[in-house]
Amino acid sequence: MKQAPGDRWAAEEEGGGMGDDESWAGALHRLWQAASRAEEVGALADDIYAPLLATPGVHHVVGTRWDDDATLRYMRALSAGGDDPVIVATARSMPGAAVREPDGEPVVTRAAVADLDDGVWPEAEFLRKSPGACVVACTFRLDRRGWAALSVAVDASADAEGIARRLAQIVDVIVACHTGILQRGQAARRGARDALLAEASLQMDSSLDVEDTLRRVARIAVPAVAEGCLVHLLRQDGPEFVAATHVAVRQQRALEAAGRDDPWLAALLDRRDDGDLAVFLSGAALEGSPFAASGPAGSGPGGRHPTVVSVSTLRARGRVVGSITFVYQRPEDRLPDSAFLDSLASRAALAIDNALLYELRRTTVLSLQEHLLPSKLPDIAGWDLSASYEVGDPMLDVGGDFYDAVPRPDGSVALLIGDVCGRGAEAAALTGLARHTLRTLLEEGTDPGTALSRLNRALRQEGASRFLTAVVVTMTPRADGTVRLTTCSAGHPRPLVLRADGSIGEIVSGGLLLGVLDDVSYESHEDALDPGDALVLFTDGLTESREADGTFFESVLPQRLSALRGSDAARIAESLARQARDFRASGQDDIALLVARWNGASPSDGLTLLETLLEQAAMR
Secondary structure, eight states, X not given: OOOOHHHHHHHHHHTTOTTSHHXXXXXXXXHHHHHHHOSSGGGGHHHHHHHHHTSTTEEEEEEEEEETTSEEEEEEEEETTOSSOEEEEEXXXXXXXXXXXXXXXXXXXXXXXXXXXXXXXXXXXXXXXXXXXXXXXXXXXXXXXXEEEEEEEEOTTSOHHHHHHHHHHHHHHHHHHHHHHHHHHHHHHHHHHHHHHHHHHHHHHTOOOHHHHHHHHXXXXXXXXXXEEEEEEEETTEEEEEEEEESSHHHHHHHHHHXXXXXXXXXXXXXXOXXXXXXXXXXGGGTTSTTSTTSTTSOXXXXXXXXXXXXEEEEETTEEEEEEEEEEOSOGGGSOOHHHHXXXXXXXXXXHHHHXXXXXXXXXXXXXXXXXXXXXXXXXXXXXXXXXXXXXXXXXXXXXXXXXXEEOTTSOEEEEEEEESSOSHHXXXXXHHHHHHHHHHHHTTOOHXXXXXXXXXXXXXXXXXXXXXXXXXXXXXXXXXXXXXXXXXXXXXXXXXXXXXXXXXXXXXXXXXXXXXXXXXOOOEEEEEOTTOEEEEEOHHHHTXXXXXXXXGGGTHHHHHHTTTTOOHHHHHHHHHHHHHHHOSBOOOOEEEEEEEEXXXXXXXXXXXXXXXXXXXXXX
């Protein structure tokens, strides 16, 4: 049967083993081994109390643990021959015990038990159970936040000097064990915080949306770093509240209210210097704030832990972008250090700045793209015209897709669509040149083939390093209610026709790319539209949208277009653009669509319609 620790030491004592130094050395060795494995100092109790109680002349052993303000937190007492220890967990304030607190090295005290002051020695109630005994006690500091004492009651037969030495040796083990536990805990926390920083970087960098990034910053921090978090962006007129979160719903509402319009917090954020590191505020520094004990975002009068607030400046690329405020309601030893907060703040600031720069760039790209396209399509009798433009990726830069619809002097309407190779400033310049050149020529009545040839000549004279594709279609209403289509293409995808019955036709066209060779001519091809037919022009961003399995949208385009039979031009353009965007798993090219639906005219009013178109053209 397994022996209890006290029985084992008693057996050694009966054999004369405990009285000599060799047996004590063995006991001390076992204590060191236990200390190397212990996750808390309390786990050493059996290996401490048993050998001390087995020492000749020792009757009681009492251990106590104290906070730095002389508050007794724990007491454990065991008597020789006793089976179970008496354990007291408390928070008893004993100001008189402050005289026992060690300043540095352990302090050994010897006194008669009868002389112990209960206001200084809470152990006295146990030690007095040995009449006529004296006490040998060793007080020692565990860490900066507290200290401890180990006391034994001995009779006259005990070797007090030897027991004092043994207490000192045990204290060395206890302090080493406690220090090791703290160091391992600190290492574990550092590892956890490093992992948190890495995860925070991944999470924050995974979005370029400003609002989403700010929400991610707040969510990542709670509750891993703090109980609450506030994020403010720095605007021209001061800090702007953007996100808040808290583990408690009630306090989250209070945090949001404080972040929006609390004057104390606003003043604090305004006072923050650009170069300041994280600053911690607690106690009196929070008076008058929403984080005070009695404040809406505080811990409350009966809160287990007082509220602590830290503020870190968010600075990226040499400029301040905002601030992050953490609210803590946890033990002091669980508060993060300034270095960790500064690292988290710098990562958050960079992610936020990236999102802000992306938003600025996206707005710029979309604005520039918008100015490269017509603000609106003309309203022309008999025609339903609409267009759609989907930017593939605004971060890549301005695309080179363009389109337009041009009323002509003879009453016909010219549609044009094109695509400049590549993106960026040069592509944008060529896009503007191509669209406005073609528009000007077509407005003057130039036929499509000549217009494309003259644009090609202009590109060659400009020394353009990029080529482009384009297609021009003139649409001329006829007296029988149909429309004559005249098409010229410069290497552009062929337009499609959605017939009124749902069938799909392809406009035959072909020609050399623009800007490649000098003196190129382009042939025209004719086709016709009936009432209810829709002409669909598009760029290759539509057909080259690709699914994950490699399927191109081009293979399903006829079926998707046929399903839109009877739709107006706006629905056809918007639906095809949306379907292509949803279809593609890869491909970042822009998608431009231009749709012209011929509403038709009866034979009796065909000439009237043609006259109307001619009149409209003359008025322009």
